[in-house]
Amino acid sequence: MNQDQEPEATRRGASDTESSRASRGWWDRNADEYQSEHGAFLGDDRFVWGPEGLDEADAALLGPAAELKGRRILEIGAGAAQCSRWLAAQGARPVALDLSHRQLQHALRIADGAATEAAGGTDLVEADAGALPFRDGSFDLACSAYGALPFVADPVRVLREVRRVLRPGGRFVFSVTHPIRWAFPDEPGPEGLSVAASYFDRTPYVEQDGTGRAVYVEHHRTLGDRVRDVVAGGFRLVDLVEPEWPEWNAQEWGGWSPLRGHLIPGTAIFVCVAE
Template identity: 85%
Template sequence: MEPIIQERDLTGPSGGPAEEHSQPSGPFRRTEGAEGAGPFEPEATRRTSSAAESSRANRGWWDRNADEYQHEHGAFLGDDRFVWGPEGLDEAEAGLLGPVAALAGRRVLEVGAGAAQCSRWLAAQGARPVALDLSHRQLQHALRLADALPPGAGVRLVQADAGALPFAAGSFDLACSAYGALPFVAEPVRVLAEVYRVLRPGGRFVFSVTHPIRWAFPDEPGPEGLSVGSSYFDRTPYVEQDEAGRAVYVEHHRTLGDRVRDVVAAGFRLLDLVEPEWPSWNGQEWGGWSPLRGNLIPGTAIFVCER
């Protein structure tokens, strides 16, 4: 893997999924203290959050929590596995980017790559991936994992804002994002439009996010997470803030219809919407994701789009 991390506009979204809270939140989040402030219990609230505030908060959160996240969830994600979400749907079986055999030689952009596990899987199939993330610490884990694998699977690492991609138009054949960037940004169409710009005509973009219906339920894996607790139509962001009211973590809610309209507004054609069922082999609980809930309500939505 190329040990290249490019610093660009560092105010944009981070990538990767998050874990646990009683309010809606991503599947892989864990609460920590604000940078330089020591451990604390942030206040969870629903309030507006600008693009700049959301970006600053989430970049800081992922830099602070990358170590624990990779330690806690690395075994499930693997070092070079492409998994779309907590259900465990694997790209090797799903083929949402197209036939696996057709990936060889394709240039692929992974948005919100985290430690670049998906990109390493793509490289093993002969693709030429670029793994982009806002979090410097997540990309350091990508370098660490690369050192533990056999040489030869080249993945370029880029630290940049997903809403201002540092690539020329038509640079990529495919793009993907497994819970990366889009749940954390206030302006998702901006990210989608940037991905549209850097794809070649006919290029496919596949991205997964928390299924929007989950925002109506408490983010709990047990029976308490099965009763509707808030309005599905309330788009007010979920914010964790410090004692001074500064956001330290932000997620933005879009309804299923909003997500479809965002895709179309960016210029894409929606080919498929996949709602993975919980498989019988997966007995883990991951934040609010669990076999109990997964067998009753969807937890992940995957959008298959074409330029």
């Protein structure tokens, strides 16, 4: 595909292999722009669950910050490892995993400029979330802020891998686009407030080049699907958080905006415990 040619957006099937390849390529190509556009909002060592700006320092979905010290924590789809860096600053021992080599290069860049040793002390691993390169029961906690799960064709496979590397009773907290958003156009303005598609249509959203090769893939699961996936992955769902849009947040982020955020949820956060 010509670099200046816009990909074609469509809805079609996409396998796990095709989805993984597309995600790796898309994030490697777009990591620079993503970090430039959103880096100030995400911070260098801040743990934000989504565009609403819900901060783990306030939400404590992984548990009280004081209890994170010494805990071994896996972050999946870590991007530039901002969340892991915050965890390290609390005294935790995080591992930041991402499929994208370029995203992890940004993690190294930020770590090199970190103000404190704790803020920069994060292990980085480049790997697929569906095949985690860790021993069984090697982590106390796991987290993922919009990482991996929206982009995989087989989320149960990822959840089972996370369950495998967690110790019994370990907590896994992950955020994804709220499923209801799939019924609305991905627009931040008034045009994004009218239902335009079936909420029950699970056909993936695919951007493809002129040869039909997927360059970006995102998979839709209904709220019920996500709950069933969590259970099939070996977890017990203990909370489902739908952050409300705060008054202080005036930022538009893709289809997220104050206008839409005050009317319909944009993020769903699943708090799970390994059975």
